[in-house]
Amino acid sequence: MHNSPQESQRHRERPTKGSLCDSVVKRFDPCKSARPVANLISIVQLGTVDYARGLRLQQQLVALRKEEKIGDVLLLLEHSPVITLGRNAKAANVIASSETLAQRAVELFECDRGGDVTFHGPGQIVGYPILDLRGHARSSSHDDVGTAALGRPVERSSASRKHLDAVDFVRCLEEVLIRSCADFAIQTKRVPGLTGVWTVPDDRHPSDLSFQASDLSFRAEENDSQNRSLESRNLLSASGTANASSEAKIAAIGVHISRFVTSHGFALNVNTDLTYFNLIVPCGITAKPVTSMQQQLGKPLDLNAVAESISRNFGAVFSSQMLWVETLDALMGRAVGVPMKPPTELRQLHKEDDITWA
Secondary structure (H helix, E strand, O other): OOOOHHHHOOOOOOOOOOOOOOOOOOOOOHHHOOOOOOOEEEEEEEEEEOHHHHHHHHHHHHHHHHOOOOOEEEEEEEEOOEEEEOOOOOHHHEOOOHHHHHHOOOEEEEOOOOOOEEEEOOOEEEEEEEOEHHHOEOOHHHHHHHHHHHOOOOOHHHHOOOEOOHHHHHHHHHHHHHHHHHOOOOOEEOOOOOOOEEEOOOOOOHHHOOOOHHHOOOOOOOOOOOOOOHHHHHHHHHHHHHOOOOOOEEEEEEEEEEOOEEEEEEEEEOOOOHHHHHHEOHHHOOOOOEOOHHHHHOOOOOHHHHHHHHHHHHHHHOOOEEEEOOOHHHHHOOOOOOOOOOOOOOOOOOOOOOEEEO
16 A cells, blocks of 8 residues: 555654555655664565565665664565475475466575474465674573573573574574564463464463473474475364464574674464465474464454554564654665665575574
């Protein structure tokens, strides 16, 4: 949805109802400050963006952030249907044939994030934080969260850091999503040994429905090493998705960090068509289903309401002020230009200091 010039001048309490759009909550003039403001994260909603354009945009913003020409940014958007393969992805985890992908109009991309195979598409809120981690101080609470998530104490070298590291950053993203799901009465948790956010099975006793990862026990599922037939693996994925009472993945995380600046990020299934996940083995995990907020609540949600929740919780977790920006031009004070042509080399940003995590 595009706002008229008159409507764009108004300050609104929340974006308009509908798909994720480029609406404005607060207007921010970057020209009022010659340098990035500490503890300030600008947030932009971009609507639906094809993956190639989104990837190129991230590369441009990362370069600008490294040069300190912009401050920290959080992009929220939806992607056209696409399957992405991270650095650790196994080609066998893409179950569907190229013909099937073409019939469903699903693109296939390699990228430099961590992790295995995942799907992005309409009804899913994708968040790309472009942050310089050196500007985000860590605290003892990060050690507590890291210990619970990893199932073991945080190493001393990590605990002595003054700013967030890769593990801290991923744990913070999980916390943002856990809190955002809680805003809509969906109880979620971390799983030791795995990355992402998982639902709490409905058949548990209320006393067991805890947000504390340290109170949870889990046996990590191994990647599918068996040479399963296409039919059996499709049945496994489909049956898992349909089982709403099991522990299911509602949000995936895969990040890339280069010279302390982050890219890629998270994907929260809101109103996502979960049948797309039958085309892959999500994140290489065969025995756990994928779910969505819509499936958990039995009704579709307003994507903008979920985006507001993510923004609020992102600010709280990262101890930052969130300011909504109308356009990318407003963010950078000048036109950036996002090429329509897909990048020819998807791994061109690999450097010795690059870090991926999933």
